[in-house]
Amino acid sequence: MNAQASVPVSVASPDATPSKDLPLRDDIRLLGRLLGDTIREQEGEAVFEIVERIRQTSIRFHRDEDKAARKELETTLNSLSRERSNQIIRAYSYFSHLANLAEDQHHIRRSRAHAMAASAPREGTMAYALKLAQEAGVNQAELQEFFASALVCPVLTAHPTEVRRKSTIDREMEVSQILALRDRQRLIPEEVSASEEALRRAILTLWQTSILRRTRLKVIDEVMNGLAYYDYTFFQELPRLYASLEDQLAAIDPVWSTLELPSFLRMGSWIGGDRDGNPFVTADALRQALLLQSRHALGFYLEEIHRLGSELSLDGRYVSVSEQVQALVDASPDHSPHRQDEPYRRAISGIYARLAATAMALGHGEVARHAVGDAPAYRNTEEIAGDLSILHSSLTSNGSAALARGRLRKLRRAVDVFGFHLASLDLRQNSDVHQRVVAELFEKANPGTNYGELSEEGRVALLVEELKTPRLLTSPYLDYSPETASELAIAREAAVAHQRYGQVAVPNYVISKASDPSDVLEVALLLKEAGLLRPHDGEMRVNIIPLFETIADLRDCGRVMEALFSLPDYMRLLRSRGQAQEVMLGYSDSNKDGGFLTSGWELYKAEIELIDVFKRHDVALRLFHGRGGSVGRGGGPSYQAILAQPGGAVQGAIRITEQGEVIAGKYSNPDLGRRNLEILAAATLEASLLHSGQPAPRAEYLRAMEELSDSAYKAYRGLVYETEGFERYFWESTVIGEIANLNIGSRPASRTNSRRIEDLRAIPWVFGWAQCRLMLPGWYGFGSAVNAWLETHPENGLALLQEMYREWPFFRALLSNMDMVLAKSNIAIASRYAKLVEDEALRDAIFPRLRREWEDSIRRLLSITGQEALLDSNQLLARSIRNRFPYLDPLNHLQIELLKRHRAGDADEQVVEGIHLSINGIAAGLRNSG
Template sequence: MTETPETGRLEKDLPLRDDIRLLGRVLGDTLREQEGDEIFQLVESVRQTAVRFAREGSPSDRAELHRLLDGLPPEDMHRVVRAFAYFLQLANIAEDTHRSRRRREHEIIGSPPREGSLAFSLDAVIREVPDAADHVAAFFATALVSPVLTAHPTEVQRQSTQHALQQIADLLDRRDRLTLTPDERQEADETLKQVVLTLWHTRMVRSERLRVIDEVKNGINYFRSTFFTELPRLHGDTEDLLHARFPAYEWSLPPFLRVGSWIGGDRDGNPFVTAETLQETVRLQASATIEFYLDEVHALGYDLPLSERLVPVTAELSALAARSPDASSQRLDEPYRRALIGIYSRLAATAHALGLPAPIRQAIGTDAPYATAAALRDDLVVIRDSLQQHGGARLTTGRLRRLVRAVELFGFHLAPLDLRQNSEVHERVAAELLSSAGVCTDYALRTEAERVAILSKELAGTRPLYSPHLSYSEEVAGELAIAFAARELRERFGDALLPHYIISKCDGVSDLLEVALVLKEAGLARGGASPTTEMQIIPLFETIDDLRRAGNTMDALFTLPVYRSLVTSQGNVQEVMLGYSDSNKDGGFLTSGWELYQAELALMRVFAEHGVKLRLFHGRGGSVGRGGGPSYEAILAQPAGAVSGHIRITEQGEVIASKYATPDVGRRNLELLVAATLEASLTDHERRGEHADHVAQDFHPVMERLSAVAFRAYRDLVYETPGFVQYFRESTPLAEIATLNIGSRPASRRPSERIEDLRAIPWVFSWAQCRLMLPGWYGFGSAIAAYLADTPDGLPMLQRMAQHWPFFRTLLSNIDMVLAKSDLAVASRYAELVQDVELRQRVFAMLSAEWHRTRDSLQQITGQAELLAENPLLKRSIANRFPYMDPLNHLQIELLRRYRDAQATGADTDDERRRRGIHITINGIAAGLRNSG
């Protein structure tokens, strides 16, 4: 048979199908053994019917699903729900394994570098940029690429579940990479069955709400599983790649890729983050870091048993060995081992000095602690230099090289931790401090100009406002305690621990000056003629109005002498954070994207005028409705000049697990970020092709028109349609998500039914559960329809925009993905949960009409006959997984109906069981969608 692209793709996907069948068979066997043949046959009948219905859409199959699932006793319903939820999680493992398999196969056969790899982006720079080596060297000299793990969980899996799933992933990987003997294959199969059995008997959902410290521990686990090894490895591989491309240069790169965290420092709307929480967070981070160093130093001792009777060493190495407390006669001629034993002893002493737990493996003797991580690095460099100078250079390219880099990256603090709080809280803190000190008793009533004048005067002075002899409200005392704790922790662990202070809901100059005032009271900023700050103060612009004012706000700040002095003290760099989630909830997907783009253009102009370097921090979530989507394309869709070697991006929710749970997948995603940042910084990615000069001149005005219509359509639905809030709350599992124990913070910023007060995560997560995905597409269809009605010959312009403008092309790609993951038929069944029939029919008719307008508009522009025509991998993934989601949606609707009816009638029998069943369906549907929060 002649191979076509389709048959070739099917052939390549055979291992994936084999893995899915294997995992499905093991799960099925476990189900039969543990729950009986009757339950197994029920699940199998549901599975076969759901697959058949997904393929053929037969009404008889839908009716059969109703017959099989409606009226199931609660215990049987739970068993069916768990079976399908686990199957989707196992299918995800198979897909991730297959992606790694395909990537390895390409590397083995020597395929050209693939898009998203560092080699691909570097080759693009070499092709397009004159004197590429000089530009690449300049890029890496100052580059900062930083994914930031945030305390915004939509990850519904427990750690115990994730551990079992990771074991399964390791087993699949081993089967794929190794040729096993029959006995080894039998043992591997038996181990797989044992892990799946363990999974089946493991509680799927949490019985209690996560504490902040639980979230911290979860975040640290990703360092243990991925970041400790892959960040140093990627730095080393990058140096090797640059050596290969530019052999005339010496490549010794500073750390350019750092993983940050908000977890334990983000107080916005989370009353459980206190000074004590911050201190415990740092203690846990430092403990994990030094534990890792101790293990690596111990392993190096086994790697380097070199005898100075056989090979000389440097004088520095001899001195380092001589300081070691190791007096064993067996190692007198092994200076490297003795030096490493000394390093181990100093690390153990460092742990004690920092108030951390003692290492499990005790040091041989006592020694002085390291004052800084740089001192530890210096000792490791002594070992490296001695090896390199005496025939052992090859011994420095493995574990030792990675450990030196790890110390540079992680210090003793693990990850830079951001502090964040809402601007309204800072206003109250400043008002109380000023009032208590007798400076101003009516600060909250003052105009913005008056506030700026008052704050500027205080920042230019040197006297404190805070006094330990005064009493403050609980809120103000708590905020000051955080600032004082931050100062003390920075003194113990170094400035890199707490470098940033982020202000959410920032909308004016006084918001930043209020934070500067708090930092000054804590000793983290200094007043006087030229005020300074030790922490970067970062505004977060979140609403549509705030984004539109962002440029003017920063212009006013830089014009203010006192703030300009603070910027100077930070190396003339100012970071600005842009909020994708709340701007989407405020103005809809299309307008949010466009206003973010325009805000970046405005900020670039203002920063250039003032001679300040702009660093952007993108507050993206996992779903398209919260700024998600493929990271590589998203970075390249930024305006030309907006990246410039510096970028920070939040990583949130279940996306953290999907990107970083395993070393191989984590390495790939880290490399994507670096590759995209390099390419976006050094190539003119917005101006490629024959329409390069038309981006601003022709495309921007069209986008402005589209955004205006989309904004109005979205606002009319969400904020102006009578009864919409009721429809949303009744047709989605919003209330049940709020009790899911997936995070430590409340679902709303304040007790209220308003959409404005609801956090973006439950807003987006709820629409994903009912398979409508509204935040990722609503308004686009109306915008395109209105544009083409006013401009009948406008379709070619839209097609040129799609072809030649990365921003618009990425926008269309994300809409394509979201529409493909949505299902109006399923959503219509959730609509039946709305008690008011007229409201249900009216609102769902609006949603359905806009969905069809959006799909038709997308296909008009792209010329595709069906969704995901140009994304066969995602199309395949959806085809594999979605038939197994339909039964979960069906059962979720039934459980919601039973649970709400019981609540309405006051009956409390089986309430807890129903709620637990709902939570398990939420878990399974989230696993099937993968990027839903």
């Protein structure tokens, strides 16, 4: 069915600003005024006037593709010099960044308002999850069992869609801190003036700081950038979250006051271990990443222990200490007469000395603040945790319990969470690489094996037999290809890390493009070569995690795991991992492969099948969700996404990737970071204890989704992979070529030098469509699918879809995410990008299809949800999007003009810089674009 003439494609127009949102409006106006003043002072009145004129014209163009406005925009933009274009782009980019900060501060403001008003617990908080658990009759023993076995782990990755530099993030944090100060304190006029002056300085610094990196990031640069979020958020907020949760539990049941929660919420990372398609992640890079992580953790502990020593000035003549504390005092190298009667300080001096020695032993070099004397290094984190617990017990037993609940409490939790390793670093590599490496190892050890030519059954048989013997295939007297040598070095470096930092430092090995049991067994063989798998002991020291990421692999994952669990030798190894198996599901590549609707549905079905297979073999399932920032890569609200999983999919454990610009958006602000960590924990608790036994969706829902998915898949594949010239259309109508040259990550944009869609990474695929405001990966195929469904089910088809939206969390979350994506899209602007395609016939063959599907998708979405316009049910987001359109749209128009110049042969450095600046600004305005 074709779209009707009038399609309500507008974003909902919110009512007048509610009083609770007036502070947000005031903050945006304040930041906008200060930015405007900065532009006037630095660039002149003329530049500011151009900024305003473009904004107003853009608003007119945004409404109904006003032709006069379009001509006026083109005339204005074409007349801009290269330098002037970049000034305008920077102005709009910085406004988007500042508006984001104001919105973040408003979210914090509203959360605090609810807390101060003692409002009922809100969704996504641990208080709300515990309240639901109480109402459901979950007792203390069941909660304790959950926390004892639970694992919630956000995993930071270096996927390249974070276009900001740390220098600009630091200044933006300064703006956030000033806004928070103005919001939380009653300031006298002099303080108001001082805070505004501080904002001016921060904004001026931003304006005079380059947004862009001049050189491409190296792997170690990415590691350092990732470590910054521990200083921003994780070091402080994770211990606070645990303390708050323990106190909430104690308020519910006094039994909890004597218990300490296990550290079930921990951090993970891929930065320095993910070498899938990244030739720069080597054994040396892995070693450096682990060293930097460890140095960061111990540096934090040393500073906190020093501060703790300055706080615990308790005099032994006034307080008693335990025998264990006295033993710490006696062993301490601190013999200063000034601290003779201060047992806690002397004990802490000894702890500091031992930790400083540990840092030296781990290769960190000299610590900034020297110890008072020599002391033996700690052999592991359990030893320092034990010493800190001795201080805690003594304080608690001798009238100083309140002191034990201060810095010491948070430090003890930090040591338990971060250890000497900071974050668990995953290894990841593509199965094709493993196959080549294993084939070479067999051929070197036994020429004529021809591993690569064996059937799957033959490979499995050979691998299983080899895994039974402790004999190694490798020899120091043989030469191996650079690829094989590199892979072996990585595995051996992981083994060294286990000895140095503990097994938790490198606990996981992820296999990209996993499609057969042999893919898992090949990694087991490589682990054996490094001593990380012990055949005689039946011990495997690393979790092997297959990643199913294409539509075909998702459909086949149940068969693969069934075959793997049917191997007694593998099950023996799995018992050493607690009879638990982790499986990773890829949202990005499955979307690029089959489109948004089919990807979501196949992921859901894969989880159902995995639940069944794991249950039959009595294996605990842990899912690792490879979600990106954008909806096209599995993004969207984490709370709703976790609760939308099939019943039994979240068995007390979940890992989720945090990628690209989402990391800064979630974790650069400590208050927001705490909130996002709490959401993950709360949703996992709810899904595990309250939703695990929920009934399967009704059969007619499943049949409907299957039909919708089939139609959407055909429409998507028909466009992307079966339309002649579509590849060229994509490259010419988006900034994908320019993104590939932007210095936003160490990893290449494509797996090969090919321009084929199949070889392109999912990240730039989604990022490119976001930049041109079409957002195709987040909706294409939905309109066609619903049209086909209604044609074959004319009587009650729409009513059933509406019922599915009301009753089925999975379907509701799917459409909610699509609602947001379509609201951020702009067909008028996308039409201007289409004009960049040189072949007019190709353009006319493809863009009308895109427009028709876009209109159909919106019309069908609204009919199912019952909304009159996009985001009718989310007024806050609707207001946010409408407020930023006037500043976001001009960036697109300017980007288009610069692309025209660049592709016409203008190689001026300012043109290239302008394109890259516009990419930054548009990404900031959209927030979750990669």
